[in-house]
Amino acid sequence: MNTFLFYILSLVALLSAYFVVTVHNLFRAAMGLIGLLLSIAGMYLLIDAQFLSAVQITVYVGGIVVLIVYVVLLFSDVAQKLELETARWRQAIGAVLGVAVFTVLWLAIRGFDFTIGQNLDVKSASVTDIGTALLSKPSEKGFVLPFEIISLLLIAAIVGAITIARAGDGEKKPEQK
Amino acid sequence: MNGPTLNNYLTLSAVLFAVGVYGLLTRRNLIAMLMSVEIILNSAALNFVAFHHFRWGGDAPGAVFPIFIIAVAAAEAAVVLAIIIVLFRHKQQLDVNQADSLKH
DSSP states (O other), X not given: XXXXXXXXXXXXXXXXXXXXXXXXXXXXXXHHHXXXXXXXXXXXXXXXXXXXXXXXXXXXXXXIHHHHHHHHHHTGGGXXXXXXXXXXXXXXXXXXXXXXXXXXXXXXXXXXOTTTTTTOOOOOOOHHHHHHHHHSOGGGTOOHHHHHHHHHHHHHHHHHHHHHHHHXXXXXXXXXX | OOOOOHHHHHHHHHHHHHHHXXXXXXXXXXXXXXXXXXXXXXXXXXXXXXXXXXXXXXXXXXXXXXXXXXHHHHHHHHHHHHHHHHHHHHHSSOBTTTOOOSOO
């Protein structure tokens, strides 16, 4: 049953990923991205990461994709103009490099025996465990420093985004005088 | 318990990564490139979670890194979308081939 679900989910993930990178309409690409993110969330459920699955759906689908869709809709009147054709040789180079990346990764995966330790007593990390790991010191196998740095990064990104997006308003006013 | 193994997950995430690289190299639209980057980040996060499950027995520290990846992706998306808005205001298009100067 798990194997069946895995193959269904990977089929959905691969098809929607291919859809995202090839389709011209950006709104449809965003919908394909939602399909990819949901199938990845389903995979997280298959490997006992329920909390991550919920985070994936709320933050990615509910946050990042909505942000992308907002921007796509902001430019929807010019969406027809945005349909840019990629040159054939660029597509060929992209395909060759993509296949090369996959081949290298696949050779690395194949060359290593990952079956060792696969019969561990698998449990699913509870929210309490994850929260404790995020907030405890490195001596207690915690990640409090990266956690605080991420909060700084988020604040810097938000302030930076607002500043960048507002800068145009200040520049336009002198021109109008 | 003979479900999918770690190798299946790693192969899938390698394919997703390759698809993301292909999209990043071929798309000329900044928003589409951002979506390709999201595919790449997701394949990396899937790798983390698969190792966390199959090699670490589902211990909590393995689940922490995907959360960091998602947070970084959110920050990145916010900044990129602000840049897209400014770029569009200045150039009236989103072709990365035309956006090769830092100012105007």
